[in-house]
Amino acid sequence: MFSPDFSPVTVIGGGIAGTTSAIALARHGFPVTLIDEQPAAGGQIFRAPSPYARKTVPPNHEFSGGDALRQKLAASPVNVRFSTRVWGLSPALTLDLIGPDGIDQLPPSTVVVANGATERFLPFQGWTTPRITGLAGASILMRDGGTLPGQTVVVAGSGPLLFSVAHQVLELGGKVAAIVDAGHRSDWLRLGAMLSLDPARLTQATSWMLRLRKAGIPIHHRAHISTAQETETGLLLTVSDMDHPERRHVYAAEATACGYGLKPTTLITRTAGVQHRHDPIGGYLEPVTDVAGRTSHPDLYVTGDAAGIRGMAVARLRGLITAHAIAQDRGGISAQTYETLTRAPLRQLRRLEAVSRRMLPLMNAGSAIPAHLQDETIVCRCERVKAVTLRSAIEAGAEDLNQLKAWTRCGMGPCQGRMCEDSARGLLTAACGNTPEEAGSFTARMPFFPLPLTAVTGTFAYSDIPLPKAAPL
Amino acid sequence: MTPALQSRADVFDIVIVGAGVMGATTALFLARGGQKVALIDRQDMFRAASGVNAGTLTLHMTRAQLIPHAIRGREMWLNSTAWLGEDVGALATPGLSMAFTEAEEELLRQRARVRQDMGAPIEVVSPQEAVRIEPGVNPTLRAAAYCALDGHIPAYRVGGAYARALRQAGVTIIENSPVETITHATGGGYDVRVSNRAQPVHGHRIVLSAGAWLEKMLGWLGYNIPIRCLINQLVVTETLPPVMGSVLSIANGLLSLKQFANGSVLIGGGWQGEGNIHQGGTRVIPENLRGNVRLAQYVVPRLDEAQVLRVWLGLESETPDAMPLIGALTPDDDAFVVGCVHSGFTSGPYMGRLLAERILGGNPDLSAFDPTRFSTPTATGPKS
Known part of the structure; x- marks a missing residue:
């Protein structure tokens, strides 16, 4: 009845979703290649800690969970390519890679995109001064480097990472001067009421909150950092109430970690041309997928947070379900077997997703900030573009992000708009009243990150260059 | 004009389809000449070739016959404040075209000669002289052609300047509006049907300036002119310390290399990508x-320190004889075309100004660009 198609599958991203998917695909009999930019599997949450961090950071769930995942991967027949990044791809899904041996290309295969999330950052006056980092960056520094961003830290932004990062600062012996949250306190209480559906999250949240309360850390809800000033010893941070800007607090700290939730990483899926949609609750663009990660491209699947931010536990389930779906789509298993294999994971997924969706508005609580940026605030750090420059381009008729980019250079720099896209879009939609869909996204361009020119050229002689025929006289 | 027509907001003296350099310059000068002008684009203005090209102001790469126009176009860019109202950042630099093999040297001398004949101040110089002018070039070159009149513009900046100038001149800009058909209107003029409008935009006269999309539109007016679409690759590096001060190219014309004021180096020259202008999407x-x-x-060895920041593709249109289409399409002088100009960014503003002059009743010499040279309109084509 079946003529299974066991042609190769490539999984991009060795986090929990990608690794789980790769192992399950190999078990179904597919030749699987797993690509990740880090030297080991684990992604952001289960990242392999440095030997120093193993000594300084107290044993935790992320270390043990990551180690277990890496062991399972090592015991599987999955072909791994670590320290390797995808810098481009074709619609037929040829992947352009750069790794320890330079540039390479993978022929078309079925591709599972599991490249996770990107932190959303929203600017404030003075944010480009040193000692200011993202929440995710601070977490990596502490969890996997065993190093504090500063002895005293103001933790700011929105979403659950606020409390995770504050907890990690205390864990390493640092001091949290304040937690500044753009979200409403009542939204957190509503989320708390749902946590009984997700006992693991409930336990973690309770222990964090108890510890933070014991340390007597001030928490400001519906507030944001409005300015940062560099001082001799660190930073002077002004915290403003979002609904009553005249209500202010000033904190001195050695560093601040600030981030406004997560968004799916979409460079690869956008380049592949799959259909995307704007999720109004998450405030981000996500690829349109079914529950198993199928997209509008028949050979491209998206799994884990890359398909919409749902967190670690959902990512693992999604990775598994995607692998089973590919097995079914390729005739490796019957629809009935698929149903049997996915019944329990799908049930679990639905329960956990209900909680995850509650987190989205908390992560997106800063969405009104870009509309009120001060004129002199830098929006695009790579190209030093200020809010006032964007506003005057919008006034001249730039009504979508790409026109804004062309006329101001905002988003043209090395980070390809990862840092400024959300604030530029927020500013644009507020100024001309168009929707996020109309404002669009910066066109994704290859390479996805700067490539050494010599990696492209390699060793060559002049006669190796296939010069096209001369232009007309 | 009947009162009924007058009351309709979408009736114009001239409707221009395609808001790039050629169409926008034509629009600007027509509006300043007293015409009521609409400028339509399928996307935002200046987002196709005019916004993403290499920004080279070049006599080396422009077709020899177009040298006089390129010289005038270059002057317009350098003096943009005078006619566009703001400085678009054009910079005058020398240009060097290089030869590394015997065959290339022969080509270089031939190309330099025909350009000299057309008035380009190009001279062939020794390798030593080339290295003196531009210390960053590979000293193994055999010869170089030097032109004092080259330069460059950050092309992406130009659209914003045009947007402000056009609005000030009273041009109605209709963006993100793909044109579906153009038909003769009963009672004269043309109806330009736009996908997102219930009513057509009516022009007593029309100008087609839609670059790569011209073939289809000329077809609507009964002209069957095969227009090739080139999909030119561009590569930009991260910012570097100064490695060059001139615009560099090679003898066969398939390299353009320059360093902008911010330090980034732009690599172009017309290497091809893939794509389909109707279905959309291009790929490297x-x-x-x-x-x-x-x-x-190879040409600038110090680029080995660079990081490739971005690669993109821009469209260029070319007629069968690689010469422009500029002029009237009809004996009634109510439909015009401007486009397919080789190295069109350099001469673009001048070409647009010439067409505006022609439409306003002047008589510039456009004989070499006569759009009716390829075919006569089919009998059924132009009438609706």
């Missing part, structure tokens, strides 16, 4: 990326 051909970048690194 990896071998062509490698070839183009190798050539650049």
Whole structure:
């Protein structure tokens, strides 16, 4: 009845979703290649800690969970390519890679995109001064480097990472001067009421909150950092109430970690041309997928947070379900077997997703900030573009992000708009009243990150260059 | 004009389809000449070739016959404040075209000669002289053609300047509005049907300036002119310390290399990518990326320190004889075309101004660009 198609599958991203998917695909009999930019599997949450961090950071769930995942991967027949990044791809899904041996290309295969999330950052006056980092960056520094961003830290932004990062600062012996949250306190209480559906999250949240309360850390809800000033010893941070800007607090700290939730990483899926949609609750663009990660491209699947931010536990389930779906789509298993294999994971997924969706508005609580940026605030750090420059381009008729980019250079720099896209879009939609869909996204361009020119050229002689025929006289 | 027509907001003296350099310049000068002008684009203005090209002001790469126009176009860019109202950042630099093999040297001398004959101040110089002018070039070159009149513009900046000038001149800009058909209107003029409008935009006269999309539109008016669409690759590096001060190219014309004021180096030259202008989407051909970048690194060895920041593709349209289409399409003088100009960014503003002059009743010499030279309109084509 079946003529299974066991042609190769490539999984991009060795986090929990990608690794789980790769192992399950190999078990179904597919030749699987797993690509990740880090030297080991684990992604952001289960990242392999440095030997120093193993000594300084107290044993935790992320270390043990990551180690277990890496062991399972090592015991599987999955072909791994670590320290390797995808810098481009074709619609037929040829992947352009750069790794320890330079540039390479993978022929078309079925591709599972599991490249996770990107932190959303929203600017404030003075944010480009040193000692200011993202929440995710601070977490990596502490969890996997065993190093504090500063002895005293103001933790700011929105979403659950606020409390995770504050907890990690205390864990390493640092001091949290304040937690500044753009979200409403009542939204957190509503989320708390749902946590009984997700006992693991409930336990973690309770222990964090108890510890933070014991340390007597001030928490400001519906507030944001409005300015940062560099001082001799660190930073002077002004915290403003979002609904009553005249209500202010000033904190001195050695560093601040600030981030406004997560968004799916979409460079690869956008380049592949799959259909995307704007999720109004998450405030981000996500690829349109079914529950198993199928997209509008028949050979491209998206799994884990890359398909919409749902967190670690959902990512693992999604990775598994995607692998089973590919097995079914390729005739490796019957629809009935698929149903049997996915019944329990799908049930679990639905329960956990209900909680995850509650987190989205908390992560997106800063969405009104870009509309009120001060004129002199830098929006695009790579190209030093200020809010006032964007506003005057919008006034001249730039009504979508790409026109804004062309006329101001905002988003043209090395980070390809990862840092400024959300604030530029927020500013644009507020100024001309168009929707996020109309404002669009910066066109994704290859390479996805700067490539050494010599990696492209390699060793060559002049006669190796296939010069096209001369232009007309 | 009947009162009924007058009351309709979408009736114009002239409707221009295609808001790039050619169409926008035509629009600007027509509006200043007292015409009521609408400028329509399928996307935002200046987002196709005019906004993403290499920004080279070049006499080396422009077709020999177009040298006089390129010289005038270059002057307009350098004096943009005078006619566009703001400085678009055009910079005058020398230009060097290089030869590394015997065959290339022969080509270089031939190309330099025909351009000299057309008035370009190009002279062939020794390798030593080339290295003196531009210390960053590979000293193994055999010869170089030097032109004092080259330069460059950050092309992406130009659209914003045009937007402000056009609005000030009273041009109605209709963006993100793909044109579906153009038909003769009963009672004269043309109805331009736009996908997102219930009513057509009516022009007593029309100008087609839609670059790569011209073939289809000329077809609506009964002209069957095959227009080839080139999909030109561009590569930009991260900012570097100064490695060059001139615009560099090679003898066969397939490299353009320059460093902008911010330090980024732009590598172009017309290496091809893949794409389909009707279905949309373009893609880089990896071998062509490698070839183009190798050539650049060979010409300026210090580019080995660079990081490739971005690769993109821009469209260029070309007629069967690689000469422009500029002028009237009808004996009634109510439909015009401007486009398919080789190295069109350099001469673009001048070409647009010439067409505006022609439409306003002047008599500039456009004989070499006569759009009716390829075919006579089919009998059924132009009438609706």
